[in-house]
Amino acid sequence: MHGFANPARFLRIARPLTPWLTLSGLVVTTAALLAGLFVTPPDYLQGETVRIMYVHVPTAWLGMAGWAGIAAAGAAQLIWRHPLAIVAGRAMAAPGALFTALALATGSIWGRPTWGTWWQWDGRLTSMLLLLFLYLGYIALAQGGEDRDRAGRIAAVFGLAGAINLPVIHYSVLWWRTLHQGPSITLGGSTIDPAILWPLPVAVLGFTLIFAGIVLMRMRADIARTRVEARLRRLAQP
Amino acid sequence: MNPWPFVIAAYGIVVAGTLALVLASWFGMRSAEAAADASRTEP
Numbered sequence: 001m002h003g004f005a006n007p008a009r010f011l012r013i014a015r016p017l018t019p020w021l022t023l024s025g026l027v028v029t030t031a032a033l034l035a036g037l038f039v040t041p042p043d044y045l046q047g048e049t050v051r052i053m054y055v056h057v058p059t060a061w062l063g064m065a066g067w068a069g070i071a072a073a074g075a076a077q078l079i080w081r082h083p084l085a086i087v088a089g090r091a092m093a094a095p096g097a098l099f100t101a102l103a104l105a106t107g108s109i110w111g112r113p114t115w116g117t118w119w120q121w122d123g124r125l126t127s128m129l130l131l132l133f134l135y136l137g138y139i140a141l142a143q144g145g146e147d148r149d150r151a152g153r154i155a156a157v158f159g160l161a162g163a164i165n166l167p168v169i170h171y172s173v174l175w176w177r178t179l180h181q182g183p184s185i186t187l188g189g190s191t192i193d194p195a196i197l198w199p200l201p202v203a204v205l206g207f208t209l210i211f212a213g214i215v216l217m218r219m220r221a222d223i224a225r226t227r228v229e230a231r232l233r234r235l236a237q238p
Numbered sequence: 239m240n241p242w243p244f245v246i247a248a249y250g251i252v253v254a255g256t257l258a259l260v261l262a263s264w265f266g267m268r269s270a271e272a273a274a275d276a277s278r279t280e281p
Contacts, residue, residue, distance in 0.1 A: 018267075022260060029256075033249065048241040055252040095259060102255050106248040113239050210256060217263040224270035231277045 007223050010084055018216045025209030032203035040196050052110040054199055058207035060103035063131060064166055066096025066211070070138060071163035074156035084219070086152035087226075089159055090142045091218035095211055097135035104128055115179055123176035127169040134162040 036054030043050035069092045077085035107125065108118045119125065141158055144151020173182045184191050192200075 022264075026260075033253075037245075037249070048245055051245050052248040055248050059252060095263075098255055098259055102252050105251055109244050109248045109251075113241055113244050207256070210260065214259060214263045217267040221263070221267040221270040224267070224274035227274045228270075228277045 007084060011220065011223065014216045014220055018213055018220065021209050021216065022213030025206050025211075025213055027206075028202060029206030029210060032199045032206050035199040036203065040199060043193075043196060046114060049110060049113050050196060052106055054203045056103060056106040056110055057200060058204045059099045059106060060128070061204055062207055062211050063096060063100030063103050063128065064169060065208070066092045066099065067131060067134065067159070067162060067166060069215075070096065070159040071166075074159035077152065077156045078160070086142070086156065087219050087222045088215070089138075089152075089155060090222060091215045093135055093139045093142060094218070095214045097132060097139065099207075099211070100128065100132045100135060104132065111179075117179075120179045122178040122180050123172035124169065124180035127165060127172050131162075131165055131169065134158075134165060138162070 033054060036051050040051070042048045070089045073085045073089035073092070076082040077089070104125070107128075111120070112118050138155055138158055142151060142155035144155075173180050185197075190197055
């Protein structure tokens with residue numbers, strides 16, 4: 001991993017990878033969503049609303065995966081002083097926040113015809129809402145003020161501390177059995193019929209590729225802005 | 239209750255949100271890298 005610590009080496013890899021990840025993600029996601037809308041059969045119990053699963057599950061996965069990435073970047077920054085770690089953490093924050101918000105919104109839209117309510121202070125819903133607030137806090141902290149190094153260290157500690165919420169989200173449906181259903185997909189298999197299930201992993205893969213492409217774009221933009229600032233500082237010196 | 243307005247709304251916000259973020263990140267990256275290239279070539 002330390003081989004990527006050099007921004008120039010990172011950029012040599014990121015430049016060709018960015019369009020490939022993004023375009024392949026868009027193609028795979030489009031195929032999965034079209035299959036989810038027009039190819040798979042309706043569920044015997046939920047009917048057509050089960051199709052919301054193909055956008056709700058990938059966005060929820062990326063909301064959680066984004067924070068896991070922020071925590072890993074925080075650890076890399078605090079332990080190894082990896083110069084790209086804070087850049088990676090900052091780059092994951094906005095997409096992670098957006099996908100968490102989309103997971104909450106699509107869950108709410110799914111809840112209305114299925115549960116009869118838009119919102120319930122259920123363990124899963126509440127812990128996901130907390131994740132969105134954590135993202136907003138991280139974005140505010142990582143932007144920092146004049147001292148970017150100090151802001152980066154504080155954000156890294158915040159990212160690691162916030163990771164406590166990830167197992168709470170995961171196990172919330174088992175600890176507090178209220179409205180949200182239990183896990184349908186586990187390491188032991190799935191309770192979803194294969195005819196309905198198959199576009200879901202494709203959609204998760206497609207959205208993950210898009211997420212990776214977005215993170216690379218935002219890292220490249222951050223590195224470019226830092227270079228401009230460094231040059232302006234050099235020019236300002238007498 | 240007709241389920242399709244809910245399905246279309248869920249797909250609509252996810253597709254619109256994702257595309258908006260992809261485009262914003264792409265143009266943000268292009269403009270930041272162009273500014274960095276310009277600052278390197280300036281005297």
